Amino acid sequence: MTSLVLFGSLALFLLMSVPIGIAIGLATLFTILYSGIIPLDFLVQGLVTSVDSFPLMAVPFFILAGEIMGKGGISDRLFRVANSIVGNVTGGFAIATIITCMFFAAISGSGPATVAAVGGIMIPAMVRQGYDIKFSTAVVASAGSIGVIIPPSIPMVIYGVTGSVSIGSMFIAGILPGILVGLVLIIYAYYYSKKKGYKGTGTKISLSNIAKEVWEAKWALLIPVIILGGIYGGVFTPTEAAVIAVVYGVIAGIFIYRELKITEMPKVLADASLTTATVLIIVGSATGFGRILNLEQIPARIADGLLALSENQIIIILLIMLLLLIVGCFMETIAAIIILTPILLPIGVNLGYDPIHFGMFMIVGLAIGFITPPLGVNLFVASGISGVSIESLSRAIIPFFLVMVLALLIIVFVPQLSLFLIN
Template sequence: MTSLVLFGSFAILLLLSVPIGIALGLATMVTIFYSGTIPIEFLMKELVTSVDSFPLMAVPFFILAGEIMGKGGISERLFNFANALVGNKTGGFAMATIVTCMFFAAISGSGPATVAAIGGIMIPAMVRQGYDKKFATATVAAAGSIGVIIPPSIPMVIYGVVGSASIGDMFIAGIIPGLIVGAALMIWAYLYSRKNNYKGSGEKSTLADVGKTFWEAKWALVIPVIILGGIYGGIFTPTEAAVIAVVYGLIAGLLLYRELKVKDLPKVLADSALTTATVLIIVGSATAFGRLLTIEQIPAQVANFLLSISDNQIVIILLITLLLLVVGCFMDTLAAIIILTPILLPIATNIGYDPIHFGIIMVVNLAIGFITPPLGVNLFVGSGISGLSIEKLSKAIIPYFLAMIFALLMITFIPELSLWLISFTD
């Protein structure tokens, strides 16, 4: 009955449009009062201790780094380089947009931030090139999901903290899956563009053009190398890498590209502080919610239920995938990771999945939630930029959704795609 009160009150609060972080906290509080066996101090303690974590400090710094780099002239230079690589192909602008999002994903660590930074430039540009606005917006919204798959990734940091997994290993493991998702999106963009006769720029890029745009974007492209190289070179931890990213972003924006002005910094700091506060409220509330689930032994009940359906590895992982896809439609990615990791990770390891591989599966599953309504935060960001209704955008995103499902199945059933690069660091 206690679990019914917990999930029931949470569902009612969501239906009332209460923000998810607040809804998780209130549902936990209601359940505590109902049970009468847990002191109310439990909630306050969890809200504080859950965010008192050195690895978790990486989250606000990566958020700040993304804000700085999004306003520091990096987005346009990344696109110019991507356009020089594939812009002259059929559907070149669409594919260049996806490649740009992949580059920016290696900087921001956030899906919505990637959509906001790239969409503001690329959606109007694609429309001017003759692309349908629905397709252009869907392209950016889908590609923005790669922001949490290619490292650095804020959800990977959260999974590492909750699942006691190496954040550095999670970052390395996300590289190939991120490229696979990007390739799947580019294949659909090419097929749709060929069908609708969306030609490329028609101007073949020379090696000199590629070299010039690469050189202009060099300060942006070197960021992932510094972050991952520093972590695996033993120079700094993932949290320290996030701080390095902030400092580097300031140097690039203020001194190298000179498009970020000192007068812009107060707004950048305010925006990142607001995002960080939202994230940490969700982290604290979701942690308390998850601990209450553990006290009520709900993870064990879910595990027993899944294992009672079948002991076949493929059936169980498909059931977990279906659950994550549904949850991603209704719940924030970070909250879902905090709540579901303690439930699903033991099941996954029990059927033979590596914790790092399963973490990538979770992140890719929940990344798809960025483009699935009713939550679909990338859809809302894209809608705000293009002016399209969520209904129209939701229909246009379906082929990209299917492409991401195909990529997800590859990542799920071919563990080497996630674990191969890690083998070189052992």
């Protein structure tokens, strides 16, 4: 009955459109009052102690770094590099947009931040080039999901903290799956562009032009090299890397590219603070929620129930994948990771999955939720930029959703894609 109160009240609050962090906290509060399973003050303590974590400090700094770099002229320079390489091929602008999102993903760690930074430049540019506005918006919304797959990634930090898994190893594991997702999106964009007759820019690919654009974007291109190289080289931790990303972003945006004004910094800090507060409220509220889950042995019972459905490992893993895709439609990614990791990770380990590979499976599965209504955060951000209605965009995004599910299946059943670089 306790688990029914917990999940039932959470579902009720979500249906009432209560913000996810508040909904988790209220569901936990109601369950504590009903069952008395833990002291009431544990909920308050959890809000403080759960965010008192050095690895978790990476989250606010990566959020701030993404805000700074999105407004500092970095995304425009990344696009110019990508466009100099592929702009002349069929669907070149769409392909360059996806590549730019992949570059920016290696900086921001956030899906919506990637959509906002790249979409503001690329959606109008693609429309001017003759692309359909719905297709243009769908390209940016779907490619923005790569923001949480290619490292650094805020959901990877959350998964590492929740599942006691190395964050550095998760970052390494995300490189090849992120590239795979980008490639399947590029293949579909090329196919669609060829069918619709979307030509390239007409400018011949020139090594001298590529070299010129790379040189002008060198400070932007150095950011992922410094962040990821420093982490993998053991020079600094992911948390320290996030701080370095903020400092570098300020220097590049204000003093090198001079597109970020000092007078804009208060707004940048305010926007980053709002996002950070939302994330940390979710983390804090989920601590009490997770404690009740464990005391009621809900993860173990769900695991036993799934394993009882079938002895076939493939069927069980496909059921988990379906669960992730459904949850992604209704729950914010970070909240889903905090709630589902204690439930699903033991099942994955029982099935023989490496915790890092399973983490990539979870993150990519939930990242697809960025483009699936009704929650689909990337849809709302992209819709706000282009003016395309959510209903129209939801229809245009279906082919991108299908190719991303195909990429997810490859990631699930080819573990070396996640583990090769680590090994």
